[in-house]
């Protein structure tokens with residue numbers, strides 16, 4: 561898909577960036593890539609977010625309106641958790657580890673989806689140091705991503721599983737993580753111990 565013009569007013573407010581850095585622990589290009597992805601995704605999905613205000617007025621996914629599938633577990637995913645409320649705990653952040661700076665965002669209410677793939681090397685070459693690169697990435701003017709609109713095909717909503725006590729360690733374990741061994745229900749760790757081929 562063709563890239564749109566990048567309006568300047570979409571720059572991330574300094575206060576939001578500083579709070580994100582506190583949440584993450586340090587300022588780094590990886591976190592800034594996450595910010596650039598948030599700016600790009602909300603623009604591509606036409607979600608009304610004012611990133612240039614000192615705080616985020618309306619969280620984007622109080623429930624699970626917005627989903628993110630991240631193909632890396634690097635620093636960038638903390639930006640999605642903090643800025644978009646796409647969190648591991650809530651079940652609207654999925655890690656699909658492929659070692660790529662690639663992120664898919666899906667919006668349930670509008671049924672739109674977009675995949676962003678970062679071309680980090682191309683971007684890095686233009687900046688003399690980390691600080692300049694970070695400033696550029698969070699400016700809303702970065703064109704680090706190849707943006708592709710894709711069909712809306714979300715993972716299922718977060719489910720609640722029954723739990724059973726593991727026959728070996730007795731710890732309560734969700735049924736999705738149980739293995740059967742004869743009549744016994746085993747957690748994955750105990751099952752591994754039982755089934756190891758020496």
Ligand SMILES: [Zn+2]
Pocket residue numbers: 584586587588590591635
């Ligand atoms: Zn980091």
Ligand SMILES: [Zn+2]
Pocket residue numbers: 726727728729730731746747748749750751
């Ligand atoms: Zn066990």
